[in-house]
Amino acid sequence: MGNSINNQTRKVFIKTHGCQMNEYDSSRMLDLLREQQETELVDTPENADLLLLNTCSIREKAQEKVFHQLGRWRAVKDSNPDVKIAVGGCVASQEGSAISKRAPFVDVIFGPQTLHKLPEMLNSSSRKTKVDISFPEIEKFDRLPLPKAESSQAFLTVMEGCSKYCSFCVVPFTRGEEISRDFDEILTEASHLAHQGVREINLLGQNVNAYRGLTRDNKNADLSILISHIANIEGIDRIRFTTSHPIEFNDNLINIYEEVPELVSHLHLPVQSGSDRILAAMKRGHTVLEYKSIIRKIVTRRPHISLSSDFIVGFPGETNSDFEDTMKLIMEVGFDTSFSFIYSARPGTPAASLKDETSEREKKHRLATLQSQVSEQARAISVSMIGSNQQILVTGKSKKDTKYLQGRTENNRVVNFRCDDTALIGGFVKVKISDALPNSLQGTL
Incomplete structure (x- = not known):
């Protein structure tokens, strides 16, 4: 070429x-x-x-x-x-x-x-x-064409970067400080996606709930206002957002779970640890109690919401007691999905210089314990869904058996159901859940 x-x-x-x-x-x-x-x-x-x-x-x-x-x-x-x-x-x-x-x-x-x-x-x-590798602020989005939708689901970045500077994280150094996109520009992109058949939009940002913009009439807009406007776009039936930070989870965003039915009953809210001592060392800016308070308020407004989180095990200085506090939080909140990892020092971050005395064997044991508990909780929730009727966004044919179609529930579970009518792909159907498998659900139309 x-x-x-x-x-x-x-x-x-x-x-x-x-x-x-x-x-x-x-x-x-x-x-x-x-x-x-x-x-x-x-x-x-x-x-x-x-x-x-x-x-x-x-x-x-x-x-x-x-x-x-x-x-x-x-x-x-x-x-x-x-x-x-x-x-x-x-x-x-x-x-x-x-x-x-x-x-x-x-x-x-x-x-x-x-x-x-x-x-x-x-x-x-x-x-x-x-x-x-410069950081020319929001110029990137000014120069991008409107996106071509590939399916009924689409990502839409609303902000980039992070200004929180957690002690373990490289994002502020690789993505830059928090920058929000223009409010109307986001709505234009969302409308463009809807016109192409997108039914579910996932709003993205390294710290997505730090979004701040101005509406057309020059009023301040946070993520909750942005979600409300996107929910009014014809064709958009589901809205997700990821990844959020607890210290930016204000009451406006909490209340939106009561006010906007298009916002799905699933929230990914990283906590990283259930120990206040470790959270302070991570420079997360919140306590376990403050995190639980956010969750409690959300569950009050959306009782059956599915909750997931990020966890780092083996952070420098983490004791058995600290890890037990994390396990208590996992069981108390009832997370059914986690992205969990053994801590790895990232060059140039403050945590990279901290003394780490925990053995790799112990870290692996803690990770396995945590993941086993979350899997057990996820299994219990999946089993509880057997017999229920779920609204499924059909995303395509099943990867394992083309006689089946596949879709996702509002609480982000994959469902496979026997059907060869590909005209259903890209739309919603009601499916009765018949079985709970380790990584998916089975259902019938």
Whole structure:
């Protein structure tokens, strides 16, 4: 493929690591490329002339994961020197030109805030690796085309970055400070998605409930007001949001669970630990009691809400007593899903310098204990749903058996039901739950 825009179809392979924000960013990269040139998304690197790697720096050894992937792609480029390789995301933001030193065959390196520059960077005639990992604030969204919907569900980023500076987290350094998108611009994108058949929108942000904007009549708007406006868009029947922070969960947002039925009965609200001592060391800015107070108020307004959270086990200084406090919180709140990990020090964060005396064996034991408890609670909730009628958004055919269709409940459970009518995909149906399996539910129309 040449360096300039041409009439050939560009074949792109995208590998995405990490969170839903990265999934959204990858889809927007594809939108950008399609706006510039006829572009086909392919399933294997060998069939592509552009390889895009969207990276994540949250977990341990994230950098090595990137270089292992690039090592595999080098063979593709060796066999076809015209193939271009571009690396984006948070590892790109962290490492910058250091990537090109270890992997000089990479053509483009860009950060989360400069993905809008990808086409011009690819079309540059320079033979040197192009690097742009700057933070040009909201310019990224000003330069993106309206998205192309791929299904009845869609992500919509409303803000980026984080200004909380938890002691373990790299996000403020890789994504920048909190920046909110224009209120009307978000509504335009949501309407555009609805016109393409999207029925469920998931509002995204590293700290999504820190969203602040101005309405058309110049009034202050937080996430609750944004949700209310999106709920009024014809065709949008479900709204989710992730990821939120407890210290930004104000009463306006709590009350919206009573006022807006389109907001689903599922909330992901990371707490990280059930110990006040560890929360203070993490610089989370809240106590366990304050977290439980938020949950109590939400459950009062939406009694059957499904709750999930993030947990870090083995944070430096965590004792058995601290971990027991986390387990008590898990059982008291009744979380039925968790994203839980053993703590891994991220270079450049304050927690990286803390003394860690807990053995890996003990950390693994704590993680297994936590995950087992959450799985047990999830199983109990799934079993309690047997015999109930659930409103399902049909998302496609079942991956395991094409005689079945698959969808999701409001509380975010996957349901498979026997049906070969593909016309139902993208719409809602009522399904009676007949069985609870480890990772899904079975139902009948």
